[in-house]
Amino acid sequence: MERTNQLNQLVGFFYLNGQITRAFHGRMAMNFILEMIIMANRNQLLTLITGADKGIGFETATKLGEAGQHVLLGARNAEKGQRAVDRLRSQGFVVDLVVVDVTDKQGIDQAATKIDDEFGHLDILINNAGIALDNHEKASKLSTAIMRKEFDVNFFGLIDVIQAFLPLLQKAKSAKIINLSSNMGSLGLATDPQSQFYNVNSLGYQASKAAVNFATICFAKELAGTNVTVNSVNPGWTATGFGGRNLNEPTPAGMQTPAEGAEQIVKLATDSKNVMTGTFTESGGTLPW
Ligand SMILES: NC(=O)c1ccc[n+]([C@@H]2O[C@H](COP(=O)([O-])OP(=O)(O)OC[C@H]3O[C@@H](n4cnc5c(N)ncnc54)[C@H](OP(=O)(O)O)[C@@H]3O)[C@@H](O)[C@H]2O)c1
Numbered sequence: 001m002e003r004t005n006q007l008n009q010l011v012g013f014f015y016l017n018g019q020i021t022r023a024f025h026g027r028m029a030m031n032f033i034l035e036m037i038i039m040a041n042r043n044q045l046l047t048l049i050t051g052a053d054k055g056i057g058f059e060t061a062t063k064l065g066e067a068g069q070h071v072l073l074g075a076r077n078a079e080k081g082q083r084a085v086d087r088l089r090s091q092g093f094v095v096d097l098v099v100v101d102v103t104d105k106q107g108i109d110q111a112a113t114k115i116d117d118e119f120g121h122l123d124i125l126i127n128n129a130g131i132a133l134d135n136h137e138k139a140s141k142l143s144t145a146i147m148r149k150e151f152d153v154n155f156f157g158l159i160d161v162i163q164a165f166l167p168l169l170q171k172a173k174s175a176k177i178i179n180l181s182s183n184m185g186s187l188g189l190a191t192d193p194q195s196q197f198y199n200v201n202s203l204g205y206q207a208s209k210a211a212v213n214f215a216t217i218c219f220a221k222e223l224a225g226t227n228v229t230v231n232s233v234n235p236g237w238t239a240t241g242f243g244g245r246n247l248n249e250p251t252p253a254g255m256q257t258p259a260e261g262a263e264q265i266v267k268l269a270t271d272s273k274n275v276m277t278g279t280f281t282e283s284g285g286t287l288p289w
Contacts, residue, residue, distance in 0.1 A: 044094065046122055046172075047269060048115070050074040050102055050161060051129030053084040055240035056180070056265070059258035060126060063266040065093025072115065072122075074129065076101035102129045102157030105164075112164040121171035124269050126178045127158045127212075132243035134204040147204035154208035159215060169228050174274045178265055179216050181232040181280060185209025188288025205243075213280055213289055220278030229277035231268055234287055235261035 046069070052061045053075035061071045065088050073088070075081025078099045088095040100111045115122060131153045133146045162177060169175035183189055184206045189197040200206070213232050220230040238261030239251045264283045268276070280287045 045069045045124060046072065046119055047124040047126065048072040048074060048098060048122055048165065049126040049128050050100065050157075051076070052126075053077065053080040055242060056235050056238055056258055056261045057126070057128040058084055059262040060128065060265050060269070061088060061095065062091075062093075063259070063262055064269055065091065065095055067266070067270050069124070069269070070094045070096075072096050072098045074098045074100050076129075100161075102161055103152045105160050108160050108164045112168060115165075116168050120168075122165055122168040122175065123172045124176045124178065125162065125165050125169060126180070126265060126269065127161055128180045128265075129157060130154050130180055130242075132202065132205040134202045135243075136201050138201065139203040142203050147207070150204040150208045151211070154205070155211040155215070158212060162215070162219060166228070170226070172227065175228045176268065176274060177216075177219065177228060177230040178268050179212050179230070179232045180265070181212045181216070181234055182206075182209040183234045183236070183282070183287060185211075185213055186234075186280070186287055186289065192288075216280065217278060217289070224277065229274055231276060231278070232280040233264045233268060234280070234282040235263075235265065236282055 047064055049057050049061050049064075049071065051057045052071075052073045057074075061073050061084070065071050071088070071093065073081060073085050073095050075084065075097065076099070078097070081097045081099060085095050085097045098111050098115070100107055102108065131150060133150055134142050158179060169177065182205075183197060184200055184202060185208070186197065187210055189195040190200070190206065192198060216230050216232040223230060235256075237255050238258055239245075239247075239255045240258055240261070241247050260283070264281055267283070268281075280289055
């Protein structure tokens, strides 16, 4: 604040002093603007979203950009990621690309080192990258090769990302890990005969998201009382290309827009109190584990 006052006085002085040459005046004005930008950036939350080149991740990046956060847009494909970054920058948001495949541990570690070198911390980590490869095959028929691929991205990838970025989150004033789970990963809903998920049968995807919830529980317990909160979010059934859905097909009744899917993630990411930890929520409230 004191620095702002000093700068204001300086600008006022040069404004009043008609003797100053136009070039010098212009340079001072530019310096003043740069100082203002640097000061604003210091207060800007730094948020990494994995798998954010499309779908719910991209929508979350859009909303958090709008909210004034500095978004590090994660994408495994550099070209697709850059296109997404360009779209967001054209709207005036502060966005940078982080090329990261969550199944590539070395690449994750390199990305964490680069972000640490450049920014020295991370405020929010949103583990959004996910896949669903099983197609409601019976548990007795689904190949373990498919399940392993789902676990590699949805669970082991998420753990590798958390482990690599936790030291950066611990350097922030107040930090968050938000894990994208699913109502399909809820053991409570899967075993409740009244639930619409009782008859759902996607062992690989469901087990991988139940494992994500367990990661949330374990990390939340380990980090209780520290500056880092850890929560699971269910975006709900959302009209993205997830699981190979054709985006040109009409949206089925009851399917949400990506903006609706991003709602609860954005709510947690913009919650300035940041006291909630170890929860599993959606925009409608709390879900059973
Ligand atoms: N849509 C739903 O109905 C729904 C419901 C419940 C939960 N979810 C969860 O919400 C999250 C986002 O889903 P979505 O609907 O937005 O799906 P989506 O449109 O298919 O987006 C998934 C994102 O994950 C990325 N990804 C996949 N494998 C990756 C890897 N190995 N490394 C890094 N990124 C990878 C994709 O990148 P590419 O563009 O390169 O493929 C894409 O950016 C997922 O975790 C999903 O399980 C979705």
